[in-house]
Each structure stands twice: as structure tokens, then as C-alpha cells.
Amino acid sequence: MSGVTKKHRVAIVGSGNWGTTIAKVVAENTREHPDEFEEEVQMWVFEEDVQLSKDSKHYKANSALASKPQKLTHLINELHENVKYLAGISLPTNLIANADLLDTVKGATILVFNLPHQFIGKTCDDIEGHVVPFARGISCIKGVEVTDDGCHLFSDRIGEKLGIYCGALSGANIANEVALEKFSETTIAYAPPAMDHHEPGESSAPSSNSKSGLKAIPAEYPELCHASMKKLFHRPYFHVRVTDDVAGVSLGGALKNIVALAAGFVDGLGWGDNAKAAIMRVGIMEEVKFGKMFFGSSSKPETFTEESCGVADLITSCSGGRNFRCAKMSVAERVDIHEIERRELNGQKLQGTSTAAEVNSFLKANGKEGEFPLFTAVHYILEGKARPEDLPELLEPTVHEKS
Amino acid sequence: MSGVTKKHRVAIVGSGNWGTTIAKVVAENTREHPDEFEEEVQMWVFEEDVQLSKDSKHYKANSALASKPQKLTHLINELHENVKYLAGISLPTNLIANADLLDTVKGATILVFNLPHQFIGKTCDDIEGHVVPFARGISCIKGVEVTDDGCHLFSDRIGEKLGIYCGALSGANIANEVALEKFSETTIAYAPPAMDHHEPGESSAPSSNSKSGLKAIPAEYPELCHASMKKLFHRPYFHVRVTDDVAGVSLGGALKNIVALAAGFVDGLGWGDNAKAAIMRVGIMEEVKFGKMFFGSSSKPETFTEESCGVADLITSCSGGRNFRCAKMSVAERVDIHEIERRELNGQKLQGTSTAAEVNSFLKANGKEGEFPLFTAVHYILEGKARPEDLPELLEPTVHEKS
Numbered sequence: 001m002s003g004v005t006k007k008h009r010v011a012i013v014g015s016g017n018w019g020t021t022i023a024k025v026v027a028e029n030t031r032e033h034p035d036e037f038e039e040e041v042q043m044w045v046f047e048e049d050v051q052l053s054k055d056s057k058h059y060k061a062n063s064a065l066a067s068k069p070q071k072l073t074h075l076i077n078e079l080h081e082n083v084k085y086l087a088g089i090s091l092p093t094n095l096i097a098n099a100d101l102l103d104t105v106k107g108a109t110i111l112v113f114n115l116p117h118q119f120i121g122k123t124c125d126d127i128e129g130h131v132v133p134f135a136r137g138i139s140c141i142k143g144v145e146v147t148d149d150g151c152h153l154f155s156d157r158i159g160e161k162l163g164i165y166c167g168a169l170s171g172a173n174i175a176n177e178v179a180l181e182k183f184s185e186t187t188i189a190y191a192p193p194a195m196d197h198h199e200p201g202e203s204s205a206p207s208s209n210s211k212s213g214l215k216a217i218p219a220e221y222p223e224l225c226h227a228s229m230k231k232l233f234h235r236p237y238f239h240v241r242v243t244d245d246v247a248g249v250s251l252g253g254a255l256k257n258i259v260a261l262a263a264g265f266v267d268g269l270g271w272g273d274n275a276k277a278a279i280m281r282v283g284i285m286e287e288v289k290f291g292k293m294f295f296g297s298s299s300k301p302e303t304f305t306e307e308s309c310g311v312a313d314l315i316t317s318c319s320g321g322r323n324f325r326c327a328k329m330s331v332a333e334r335v336d337i338h339e340i341e342r343r344e345l346n347g348q349k350l351q352g353t354s355t356a357a358e359v360n361s362f363l364k365a366n367g368k369e370g371e372f373p374l375f376t377a378v379h380y381i382l383e384g385k386a387r388p389e390d391l392p393e394l395l396e397p398t399v400h401e402k403s
Numbered sequence: 404m405s406g407v408t409k410k411h412r413v414a415i416v417g418s419g420n421w422g423t424t425i426a427k428v429v430a431e432n433t434r435e436h437p438d439e440f441e442e443e444v445q446m447w448v449f450e451e452d453v454q455l456s457k458d459s460k461h462y463k464a465n466s467a468l469a470s471k472p473q474k475l476t477h478l479i480n481e482l483h484e485n486v487k488y489l490a491g492i493s494l495p496t497n498l499i500a501n502a503d504l505l506d507t508v509k510g511a512t513i514l515v516f517n518l519p520h521q522f523i524g525k526t527c528d529d530i531e532g533h534v535v536p537f538a539r540g541i542s543c544i545k546g547v548e549v550t551d552d553g554c555h556l557f558s559d560r561i562g563e564k565l566g567i568y569c570g571a572l573s574g575a576n577i578a579n580e581v582a583l584e585k586f587s588e589t590t591i592a593y594a595p596p597a598m599d600h601h602e603p604g605e606s607s608a609p610s611s612n613s614k615s616g617l618k619a620i621p622a623e624y625p626e627l628c629h630a631s632m633k634k635l636f637h638r639p640y641f642h643v644r645v646t647d648d649v650a651g652v653s654l655g656g657a658l659k660n661i662v663a664l665a666a667g668f669v670d671g672l673g674w675g676d677n678a679k680a681a682i683m684r685v686g687i688m689e690e691v692k693f694g695k696m697f698f699g700s701s702s703k704p705e706t707f708t709e710e711s712c713g714v715a716d717l718i719t720s721c722s723g724g725r726n727f728r729c730a731k732m733s734v735a736e737r738v739d740i741h742e743i744e745r746r747e748l749n750g751q752k753l754q755g756t757s758t759a760a761e762v763n764s765f766l767k768a769n770g771k772e773g774e775f776p777l778f779t780a781v782h783y784i785l786e787g788k789a790r791p792e793d794l795p796e797l798l799e800p801t802v803h804e805k806s
Contacts, residue, residue: 172680183669183795184677185684237795273722274587277575277715281588285709305708306688312680319676392586392640
């Protein structure tokens, strides 16, 4: 690596439950790989005033901080804990909370996006023109946007807006479990297009990919390849596998919510473990088919069948996720799922119900409803146009396909 | 199908919980497809004397049968219920219990084997030379025999002994749930070698496959292809997919038990859903690798990742199967698993512990232990040479493979 004189600087955009967890992972790793990354990691925090609760372990020891509401960034930087969104977890001291978005991303060559999807637009608007031109992004935002026009990946939206390459991270990753360093795995999709050759010293006029217009990383910096992604995200308790399939990684996190509803329906009927496993298997197959049909060869079956973002994430969502639980209650109690949603989720919304409707509308617009009997059945059950009891019959065509 | 004048006659060898369930499925289907199958299905029953219990719904209505112990075959044929092994389930009246093994298989062109694996040898010895030479077999016996010499499929053992082709059926099929007609799926592997061409009228000297010596089905009979298997086993509540991969279908049912132990270990540690899903994913990948390494191109990755006999069966086993439950209790209570086995299983044995030992010994004999870190870790944990807490570290090499 002759010619490499600089290090990558990482910024985390977002600091909720999952955002702070990923920031912890990344900051642990920049500290462990000081040859490639600057140790300090900036994390953008949406500033708010927070009153330390009496239950906090910091309450007694920090009487000054506890006496009145404090800025969240100040509390994070003083206590090395996100007392509001990830209470009880010690954060690395090289992770710095920053309320200034532009200051957070300034000079960062790696941008990790981890915020609720509804804030992507505004956030990208704000930082457009202020990011390093050859920066690389990783979106940790679950799911895809489905409209009748098509399926849009959040990573593409970010990348196109900012003029940078953006990959994706998704997996069977319940944030609190990862924060507690309980074992899990994740999948990172990272495949920037090939760039023109660049030589040390050329960095003032970086080369680029002629088609995409993306800028190559100057030779003064370490390469950013699959192995670098592993260095940045892999931990002894958080195992990383890297793939090229951005579409597959993103789709799994959206479509699994439809499958989890169906798993909840059959479990609510008391149909047992065979039925639930059958629904999950059919669900994986429809994910594979969806990827192939709408993303072509860029989406690989193995992403759904073999990776954490596919089969494993689907398994956790069908085990105890909120879509599964609410669907199960809805059928077991014979109560409308929206009523269960209101009762159980404190004003939050189920992801699966809107995804099922959006996907159904998209499939209909493409004349492909019949080829996805499970996705279609879930939507019709939610709409009251089919019953959970009809699922075996509705799924028979899929089953007949193979032979 | 000109020239077809005969129908296939089906016999079920075995009448336990799962045997009787499959017999019910098959007899329902022979009745629905009278053009291809003789309606009557004979089921071999290991004869025993059974006293109708006072709890039986038949007790009052059948005072004569209830007055003293009766032959099990007599009870099944009178009551259309296997009161001993599948109580409470009505059986089709065209299913006939038969205590005479040779009489059961006489003239049968389709033999369905569904008995405990330890009885295969003796049963095949008894019927050798008495089966229709061109008969086809389907083994519903889960698992494989693993010795240091190799992995042997039960279907091969049956087929070789009887000189017939034998396929396999396996899936996420808890017998009682299938018997209650709760929705499930299964996988059938059926791929007899190509036979020499045969013409109607040639049946007295049936053609055969020169390499295998297997006899072609005479032209007077309907063909037995994937579609026939579906006709014989598919029900509205029991969806069938047919594949050519006999090795994969059989391996899934054996190797999943090792994975279920590992899932139980991490669940016993309280590591949550991420960790359990990660273990399951790694387990599926080791199944794929095992199939490829030891059965070559005849075992396809999709059998494990996409079929009921693979991913779905693994999911049910890791949800509530006995291997999972006992492993979990063992770790949570810090009690040796063999003690849990004695306490919980009434003298029955866990399949997973012996499979883990056999597979480990086989892998060691082949110098491949290191390539299957999960299977290897489970064996060492059972042997007390590693701790469940070590799993993430022990699995890291697998994770690093991809990139």
C-alpha cells in the first residue's frame, strides 16, 4: 500500500436505537484498525433536551447533569451513553455526538446512514454539496420504497442525491441484542462500479467511473473493498458477510414483514409449527422470485436463502417481531389488526400492513399478482377479502409449480 | 395412455404415529385417483393385543370390542382408527390393516416404508424376493446412517436389498399436525434411472436399466413420474414438491438435529432471537456444504435452502423439537444433557447427540472437521470440550470465508 498516507474518517448519520448501536460497533472497530481509519467517529444527533431519570445509573454520580434538562449531545459525550435511545449501554469514548449535521459529515470519507426512512430526504437535502466527493455510503435503513412505478432502494436514493456510491447493511439484528453484544450476524452489500485507474499523487483530480460519474477514492487513502467493510463492521459478537447484491439485501428487510404477518395468521389459528415453517419457506421463495423479476441478475437467490438479511432476518421476524405478534393476536382474538395495532403499539404503525398494500399495488400494476400467491393472500386477508383459513388453498398454485 | 390396463397397488410398511398418518394421506388419494391406483391400501401392522381404554370414544358404542384385549389390526379395521398410535384420527375405510407382512406387500407396485430405522434390516430381509420386481419404493424414514466409511441413505439400503428403486419423503412434518389436517408441506425425492424403452405387451419380460439392473414398469401400468408422486401424496392440507435429490432430502432430516442442539444452546444462554437465527443460518450452510462435499452434484444447495425437507424442517426442529428443548434446558439449568434426556424423554434418546458424534467421527476420518465449525462445535460442547459461550468464536472462520 505504498502511497497511502491518509486514513478514512467515518461519520454516522442518525443516533436512534439502531443508529447508536451501529455507531458503537463502528467506533470499536476504528479503534482496532488505526492504520486505516481515524479513531474518532462523529455521530449526528438530533438535538433535544433530556432530563436524566432517577433510574439512571448516572443520576447520583452526576448531580450537576441531573439537576436540570441537558442537551442530549452533551449527555452522550459526558456519560458515553445514549441515555435516551440506548440506555444502559456504554459507548466507546472515541464516539462523539454532534448536533451539527454539516460538521458531522465534514471530511468524512465513509458515511453510515441509520435514521428513520422518512428523514432521508430532508437529511440528504441538507448535506448535498457538503460531503467528500469520493465518499462511500452504507445505508442501514431497513426496507425499500415501493410505489406503482417501481421499487426504490434507500441506498440508491441517498447515493443519487449525494453523487456518491452507497451500499446497504441489513440482517437479523434486533438493536438491543446487538448493543448488549449478544451474538448475531449481518449482511453488507457493497459493490461500487469499477473506477478508472488512479495513481498516488493524482488525488487532486480524482479519476471517476465514466458512466456513473462516481469519483474514485484517491490513492492516498486505503482502498475500500469488501475486506474494509468487514474491518469496519465485524465484531466478535457481530459477524459480517459481504455481498454485491444491494437489491437483495434491501428487499429482504421489507418483504419479510409481509411473511411475518402470514406466519402470525396461521399461528393465530393454532395450526402449529409445520404450518408456520411452510409459510416461511413459501415466503423466502416469493422473495427470491420478486428479486429476480424486478431486479434481474443484480439480485441473487442466495441473498435471500443463505444470508442473514434474508432467511435469518425472516426467522427472527416470524419468531417474535411485532408484525407476527399483532397478526397472531388479530386472528386468535378475531379482532381487526388495526385495532390490535392501536392497542399494542402506542401509536406506532405496523410495517407489514403498508408494505403488503404497496407491494400488492405494485404487483397489480405489473400484472404479476398471481405469481406471488402469499404476498397477495396477505393483502387480501388484511383487506377482509380472504380468510387466514384460505391460505393453504391460495398457496396451492405455487406448490404445483415445480413438477 | 393407450395400453394402460392395470393400476398401481400401494402398500404401507409401518403403522406407528407417522406411518399411520402417511397411510391416511395415501389412502385418501388412491380413492381420489381411481384411474391410476387401486383404491384399497394395505398397511402392515406389527400385531399386538390392545385393550380399548375407557377414554376412547369407541368404548361405549363397541362394548364387544371393549370387553377384552383385541388384536390391533382388528381394532383398526373395525373402528377405522389406530387407537394405539394415532388415537382420535378417523382413517379412510379403504385403508386395511394387515398383520401379515408378506401378504401386505404382495402385488404392491408402490411400497411406502415408514417404520423406525432399526427395523429396516429385518423387514427387508423378510420381504426380499417377495416384492414385485418393478415396484417402486418411497422411504419416509428420517435421516441417514453415518459411519466412518460414509453416509448411507435408508432409501438406498432398502432399494439395494430389494432390487427396486427407492426414493424418499421428508419435510417439516410433525405427524400429529399432519394427521389433524393442519397445513404443512413436504418434499419427495424421486428419480429412478432411465429405463430401456418398453412397449405395451412386453410386460412379461420387462425392460430394465442395464447399469442398475432395475426393472422398468410394464406398459400396462401408468407411468410413475413426479406427477404420480404428487397424486399419491399431495393433499389440500399436505402440499408436496418433488425433486430429484434423494441425498439432500435425506440429509436434511439428519443434520438439522445437530443444528437444533446448537440453537438450544444459545437460547439456553438467553442470547435472543438474533443469535438463534444466526445459528440456524450457519446450520443450513453447513448442510449445503456437507451435501456437496460427500454427495457431489447429486445433492443440490436448493434442497436445503428452498425445500420443506431443508429450511422448513430445520425451522420446526429449532422451534420446539426435543433436541432444541433438551439442549436449551441443559444450558439454562447447567445440567448435563444426558441427565435432561433421562428426565424428559421417558427412556427415549435424543437423535441429535448421536448424529453429532457420528458426523464428527466421519468428518474426522475424512480430515474435514475444520470445514464444519458448527457441527464440530456442537460435538465438542456435548463432550464437555467446549462451552456454548464459545460458539461465536468457533464460528468465525466460516463467517470469514466469503470475502
